[in-house]
Amino acid sequence: MPDAFRRSAEKGFRGFVDLVVSPLFSLIFPDDCRLCGEALREVSRVPVCAKCLREPQPLVAEYFCVACRTPFVNAFPLDESGRCTLCRLGLTGFDAVYSYGSYEGSLRKLIHLFKFEKIHTLAAPLGKFLAQALPREQQFDAIVPMPLHWTRRWERGFNQSELLAREIGRRWNVPVKKAVRRVKPTAPQAGLTNAKRRANVSGAFRPRRGLQLNGKRVLLVDDVMTTGATAAACARALKRAGASHVALLAVARTDRRAALTGFEMASAVHVGSNT
Numbered sequence: 134m135p136d137a138f139r140r141s142a143e144k145g146f147r148g149f150v151d152l153v154v155s156p157l158f159s160l161i162f163p164d165d166c167r168l169c170g171e172a173l174r175e176v177s178r179v180p181v182c183a184k185c186l187r188e189p190q191p192l193v194a195e196y197f198c199v200a201c202r203t204p205f206v207n208a209f210p211l212d213e214s215g216r217c218t219l220c221r222l223g224l225t226g227f228d229a230v231y232s233y234g235s236y237e238g239s240l241r242k243l244i245h246l247f248k249f250e251k252i253h254t255l256a257a258p259l260g261k262f263l264a265q266a267l268p269r270e271q272q273f274d275a276i277v278p279m280p281l282h283w284t285r286r287w288e289r290g291f292n293q294s295e296l297l298a299r300e301i302g303r304r305w306n307v308p309v310k311k312a313v314r315r316v317k318p319t320a321p322q323a324g325l326t327n328a329k330r331r332a333n334v335s336g337a338f339r340p341r342r343g344l345q346l347n348g349k350r351v352l353l354v355d356d357v358m359t360t361g362a363t364a365a366a367c368a369r370a371l372k373r374a375g376a377s378h379v380a381l382l383a384v385a386r387t388d389r390r391a392a393l394t395g396f397e398m399a400s401a402v403h404v405g406s407n408t
């Protein structure tokens with residue numbers, strides 16, 4: 134039966150193309166930038182063009198909290214020492230926050246490609262943003278990725294914060310330690326008030342047994358900081374394990390100023406880092 138033979142041979146060939154040849158070709162000849170759609174001219178493991186990778190800019194603000202660096206439209210929420218209400222009340226749990234840009238535009242798209250479309254190679258360019266946000270004079274004994282609950286990790290197949298933590302660990306030559314576990318599969322935080330977010334994540338993290346962080350300076354790494362409630366709960370677990378200082382480093386943070394007033398940032402300064 135030559136016809137049936139031909140059909141199965143064709144099927145086999147197509148299967149071979151789909152399984153082996155196509156992925157190989159897309160590896161060597163990448164097609165279009167996943168952000169702007171322009172054809173990629175250079176051979177790269179990252180499916181985003183150089184122009185789009187250069188686009189995310191550091192977050193700028195005229196008024197911001199000196200401790201958590203939350204940007205504000207005016208000085209009203211800040212006390213005489215320059216701290217916001219959450220920091221004044223000791224509700225943040227961490228000692229400092231460093232982040233690169235605002236969670237919008239091209240930076241948001243890059244994080245989505247990385248996290249939800251699982252383009253792991255984006256860890257390198259995103260890690261570069263992390264490195265730019267972290268002041269050189271800061272020193273850390275351990276870098277800790279923000280843990281995912283095992284069910285979420287299983288769903289996603291990887292922990293995006295872990296890949297980012299490894300990038301910064303490699304650049305700064307600091308060991309990466311999975312020091313905390315997420316023991317509670319927390320409901321999504323979106324749409325919750327600040328107080329509800331804190332209640333939602335309280336008790337969600339536990340330091341790993343036998344872990345000694347006594348007197349250690351720890352850098353907690355996450356992809357996005359929203360209100361900081363999740364990071365605060367994780368920072369408290371690290372402090373329970375003995376850490377003396379916990380700083381949070383995130384690629385992006387949500388900036389509510391535009392949503393509040395559409396305020397034009399006139400004489401803005403860079404708040405991504407101390408320097």
Ligand SMILES: [Zn+2]
Binds near residue numbers: 169
């Ligand atoms: Zn592009």
Ligand SMILES: [Zn+2]
Binds near residue numbers: 200216217218219221
């Ligand atoms: Zn603050």
